Amino acid sequence: VPVIGVLALQGDVREHVAALVAAGADARPVRRASELDEVDALVIPGGESTTISKLADIFELREPIDKRIADGMPVYGSCAGMIMLASEVLDGRPDQRGFAGIDMTVRRNAFGRQVDSFEAPVEIGGVPGEPFHAVFIRAPWVERVGDGVQVLGTVTGGPSAGRIVAVRQGNLLATSFHPELTGDARLHAYFVDLVRAAR
Numbered sequence: 406v407p408v409i410g411v412l413a414l415q416g417d418v419r420e421h422v423a424a425l426v427a428a429g430a431d432a433r434p435v436r437r438a439s440e441l442d443e444v445d446a447l448v449i450p451g452g453e454s455t456t457i458s459k460l461a462d463i464f465e466l467r468e469p470i471d472k473r474i475a476d477g478m479p480v481y482g483s484c485a486g487m488i489m490l491a492s493e494v495l496d497g498r499p500d501q502r503g504f505a506g507i508d509m510t511v512r513r514n515a516f517g518r519q520v521d522s523f524e525a526p527v528e529i530g531g532v533p534g535e536p537f538h539a540v541f542i543r544a545p546w547v548e549r550v551g552d553g554v555q556v557l558g559t560v561t562g563g564p565s566a567g568r569i570v571a572v573r574q575g576n577l578l579a580t581s582f583h584p585e586l587t588g589d590a591r592l593h594a595y596f597v598d599l600v601r602a603a604r
């Protein structure tokens with residue numbers, strides 16, 4: 406059973422742990438470098454990317470996470486976690502910094518300030534069945550992807566139709582929305598399969 410850590414600096418850590426367990430993984434919070442050493446993969450939760458960035462430095466996790474990613478560790482980031490995995494962030498705070506991540510440009514709070522939160526159906530390539538009931542909370546979208554990045558999902562209806570909201574580059578996976586909040590463990594199961602294949 407793969408051991409998957411959830412970066413527990415800030416954000417909806419418990420919900421990701423529960424979704425990972427539902428998807429058949431052994432899941433645990435990661436707050437220290439020594440805890441990072443014990444996991445096969447990492448989830449970066451939704452929350453606030455500026456805060457997660459700051460705390461990653463304070464908890465001395467930035468370098469160890471960058472290094473594990475360079476070594477091929479699978480990482481899944483949702484929402485703020487997606488921002489932390491982006492090589493370029495628009496509308497970010499000047500001092501926020503992500504991990505060595507996915508070759509893409511994301512825009513923070515992209516869906517508009519007045520729309521704090523909305524829901525839309527999203528189909529994810531490689532995940533069979535119904536479209537996801539995707540929950541977006543002050544979410545980013547992806548404005549550019551590099552050659553090595555696979556687009557897994559776009560918004561299919563409403564004013565934001567066509568916007569990229571799920572991507573994968575090698576062992577790195579990111580979504581703008583929060584599957585951990587809707588009791589749908591299929592995305593986490595997809596990630597657990599990816600982690601199994603990477604081992």
Ligand code: GLN
Pocket residue numbers: 450451452453454455483484485486488513514542543544545
């Ligand atoms: N707006 C947040 C950020 O910039 C992300 C919101 C979320 O994770 N739900 O990090």
